[in-house]
Amino acid sequence: MKWINRFWSLFISTKLTVVILITLSGTAILGTLIKQGLPQADYVKQYGEVGFRLFSMLGLFDLYHSLWFQAFLMFLCLNLAACVLERLPREWKAARRARTPPAPSQLNSYPMKEEIKKEMDEGRLKEIFSSFSRSVQEFDGQEGTFLLAERGRYRRLGPHVVHVGLLVILVGALIGSLLGFRGTINIPEGESSAKVFIEGGRLSLLNFEIQCKSFTVEFYPNSRRPKRFASHLVIIENGRISADKIIEVNDPLSYKGLTFYQAGYGPAGEPTFTIELVDLSTDKRTIHTIGLHEKVPISGENSYFSIIDFSTSFVPDTGGMSHRDLGPTALVAFYEGGRTIKSFPIFQNYPEFEPGRGGRYNIVLKGFREAERYYTELQVTKDPGTWLVWLGCGIMLIGLFHALLSSHRWIWAFIPQDKQSPILLAGKAEKERLGFEREFLGLIEPLKRG
Amino acid sequence: MTNILLFTAVTYVFFGAFLLYLLSLAFRNERAGQAAALGLALGWAMETVGLVMRTYEFSREMMEKMPEKAGSFLTSLYYYFPVTNLYESLVFFAWTTVLIYLWIDYRYKARGMGAPVALLACASMAYAALSKSSGSEIEPLVPALQSNWVTIHVITCFLAYAFFAVSFGASIYYIVSSRRNGQPEHQRDRDVLDGIIYKTVVIGFVLLAIGIVTGAAWADYAWGSYWSWDTKETWSLITWLVYAAFLHSRFALGWHGRRSAIFSIIGFGVTLFCYLGVNLVLSGLHSYGSPE
Numbered sequence: 001m002k003w004i005n006r007f008w009s010l011f012i013s014t015k016l017t018v019v020i021l022i023t024l025s026g027t028a029i030l031g032t033l034i035k036q037g038l039p040q041a042d043y044v045k046q047y048g049e050v051g052f053r054l055f056s057m058l059g060l061f062d063l064y065h066s067l068w069f070q071a072f073l074m075f076l077c078l079n080l081a082a083c084v085l086e087r088l089p090r091e092w093k094a095a096r097r098a099r100t101p102p103a104p105s106q107l108n109s110y111p112m113k114e115e116i117k118k119e120m121d122e123g124r125l126k127e128i129f130s131s132f133s134r135s136v137q138e139f140d141g142q143e144g145t146f147l148l149a150e151r152g153r154y155r156r157l158g159p160h161v162v163h164v165g166l167l168v169i170l171v172g173a174l175i176g177s178l179l180g181f182r183g184t185i186n187i188p189e190g191e192s193s194a195k196v197f198i199e200g201g202r203l204s205l206l207n208f209e210i211q212c213k214s215f216t217v218e219f220y221p222n223s224r225r226p227k228r229f230a231s232h233l234v235i236i237e238n239g240r241i242s243a244d245k246i247i248e249v250n251d252p253l254s255y256k257g258l259t260f261y262q263a264g265y266g267p268a269g270e271p272t273f274t275i276e277l278v279d280l281s282t283d284k285r286t287i288h289t290i291g292l293h294e295k296v297p298i299s300g301e302n303s304y305f306s307i308i309d310f311s312t313s314f315v316p317d318t319g320g321m322s323h324r325d326l327g328p329t330a331l332v333a334f335y336e337g338g339r340t341i342k343s344f345p346i347f348q349n350y351p352e353f354e355p356g357r358g359g360r361y362n363i364v365l366k367g368f369r370e371a372e373r374y375y376t377e378l379q380v381t382k383d384p385g386t387w388l389v390w391l392g393c394g395i396m397l398i399g400l401f402h403a404l405l406s407s408h409r410w411i412w413a414f415i416p417q418d419k420q421s422p423i424l425l426a427g428k429a430e431k432e433r434l435g436f437e438r439e440f441l442g443l444i445e446p447l448k449r450g
Numbered sequence: 451m452t453n454i455l456l457f458t459a460v461t462y463v464f465f466g467a468f469l470l471y472l473l474s475l476a477f478r479n480e481r482a483g484q485a486a487a488l489g490l491a492l493g494w495a496m497e498t499v500g501l502v503m504r505t506y507e508f509s510r511e512m513m514e515k516m517p518e519k520a521g522s523f524l525t526s527l528y529y530y531f532p533v534t535n536l537y538e539s540l541v542f543f544a545w546t547t548v549l550i551y552l553w554i555d556y557r558y559k560a561r562g563m564g565a566p567v568a569l570l571a572c573a574s575m576a577y578a579a580l581s582k583s584s585g586s587e588i589e590p591l592v593p594a595l596q597s598n599w600v601t602i603h604v605i606t607c608f609l610a611y612a613f614f615a616v617s618f619g620a621s622i623y624y625i626v627s628s629r630r631n632g633q634p635e636h637q638r639d640r641d642v643l644d645g646i647i648y649k650t651v652v653i654g655f656v657l658l659a660i661g662i663v664t665g666a667a668w669a670d671y672a673w674g675s676y677w678s679w680d681t682k683e684t685w686s687l688i689t690w691l692v693y694a695a696f697l698h699s700r701f702a703l704g705w706h707g708r709r710s711a712i713f714s715i716i717g718f719g720v721t722l723f724c725y726l727g728v729n730l731v732l733s734g735l736h737s738y739g740s741p742e
Binding site for chain 2: 014015017018021022024025028029031032036064159173182226227228229248249250252259261263379380381383386389390393396397400401404405431432433434435
């Protein structure tokens with residue numbers, strides 16, 4: 001049984017905790033250096049085929065959900081739980097235990113002590129002790145009387161309270177990851193949906209329908225920076241409306257354990273463009289209003305052009321050097337005999353940019369109109385462990401305040417029987433001796449003055 | 451804008467204070483030390499004026515731009531406390547660091563550590579001013595930042611960073627002064643310094659815990675997930691774990707003095723990476739701090 005004891009004492013040692021903390025930090029760093037959850041092709045590009053296989057096997061691309069990282073967290077949990085089990089009952093008993101006066105010689109080893117030589121009336125001493133602690137205990141010994149004033153005796157429980165809080169948080173997180181999910185729903189304005197795209201690629205059906213009655217977005221003046229966006233959602237279950245709320249960012253809707261967050265938005269359907277077509281050989285100008293991929297015939301057999309892609313704010317990829325926004329940009333493609341012969345971007349803000357690219361024709365993007373409708377992007381989550389997480393956070397914070405912002409400290413006074421000997425005052429603090437030193441000196445100041 | 455000019459002036463005042471601290475250390479001149487502390491206090495007062503002006507301007511502007519959100523002047527003050535981008539956060543960081551130091555100086559007379567603190571404050575202000583892209587212009591808030599949690603989250607985090615910074619300053623001075631030969635330091639002074647290193651870490655640790663919890667609460671409310679292993683999130687957790695290790699090494703293994711000082715310096719290195727490095731090197735949700 002000896003080895004079990006040795007294993008246990010290693011398991012509950014703070015050294016092990018420090019090692020776990022440092023290692024956990026180190027591995028967590030790894031996860032921020034290697035980008036998580038990218039498509040496979042990106043990893044192969046970055047690390048090569050072999051590197052990809054190796055890293056993927058080690059779970060480095062989804063590190064925080066990898067088995068070994070979770071096992072590591074579990075190990076921390078066990079260490080925490082063991083420490084709490086081992087120490088909390090002991091500290092509790094220690095805090096509740098009846099105090100007994102030490103030998104006067106023991107008091108001499110206290111870090112803070114003071115002898116008061118003059119005649120001292122006990123009442124005044126007690127008064128000062130009472131100002132330090134609400135309950136002052138008195139013990140009568142053979143050699144004299146002892147007074148004890150103690151503060152923060154339950155402070156020693158603080159660290160264990162923090163550990164209990166952390167355990168509760170981790171249990172809550174575990175419940176969330178086992179029983180919860182996260183996903184997104186996109187609903188065009190006016191329509192309804194029950195399809196949730198779960199993170200990781202699965203599709204799931206809710207047993208009720210969410211309808212987006214309307215969607216609104218407001219922008220800051222003269223910019224595309226959204227100021228506020230909101231969706232009017234209605235939940236329809238068994239043909240009846242069972243919830244109705246306008247949600248926006250930072251104001252979600254909760255229904256039957258699921259929460260719907262306003263995550264984003266986009267145009268439902270495609271924009272329409274106003275294009276000016278200039279035939280450079282005849283200088284004939286025509287204006288066309290077209291949609292995406294709509295064919296605009298030009299002279300020649302089976303020849304046409306169309307807009308095949310569009311962005312309201314195009315930022316060219318220059319390898320990360322500059323990120324200039326070129327504004328509304330359309331990608332134009334020319335077709336001849338059914339085949340693409342060339343394609344190039346045109347910019348609404350820079351109509352003069354390289355005009356010769358279209359050969360005989362010059363195409364100018366005059367303007368565009370976004371689709372009348374938007375779709376709203378909702379984030380859906382179910383996490384039955386959340387309340388435990390918040391409970392744990394609360395416990396942890398209370399424990400932190402309790403443990404760290406003050407400490408257990410106490411003062412003894414020994415009043416010897418024979419009135420000739422000096423009164424001995426001795427104080428000790430479990431930690432943060434500096435603050436206690438000031439407190440002690442401040443406390444005995446009036447005694448020294450008499 | 452006046453507040454930016456004022457902040458530039460503050461940078462120079464902090465640098466002046468740093469030089470005075472160096473003088474006082476080099477020549478063991480008490481007068482220079484007093485002048486340095488006064489200079490630091492003056493710079494801090496100037497910065498306070500600048501911050502008040504900026505907050506006022508910002509709140510006013512927001513009230514005009516989005517009256518339905520801003521509400522009264524007081525609530526808008528809470529919403530738009532100027533810590534919304536890297537520039538403002540660096541200014542606020544310098545401000546709190548100096549404030550904490552001045553309080554310690556007043557209480558414990560630990561003047562030697564003023565030199566690293568003043569240099570740090572000066573560097574923070576200079577970095578804010580020099581990185582043009584750090585947003586010295588007032589910008590309107592995107593919806594995600596319009597939350598009750600934001601202000602408390604951001605303020606507690608930056609306060610924590612500031613306490614770690616002061617602990618770092620004390621640690622640097624602790625190590626440097628122990629190496630100075632020929633002038634034996636009083637053990638008491640060193641104990642005081644050790645106590646400051648510990649106490650500031652403790653307060654920073656509690657504040658960072660509050661910062662992480664409020665950040666999680668905000669994320670849960672805005673995005674439906676209290677924890678998503680975002681790089682900033684992860685690094686703040688790493689910082690917290692490192693300081694947790696610091697505290698455990700102190701309580702249970704009895705590390706203090708030089709060892710604690712080195713630990714605190716490492717901790718601040720991690721803090722700095724969490725604060726600035728993440729946005730410079732890595733990417734994530736907290737793009738407010740990225741230099742475009």
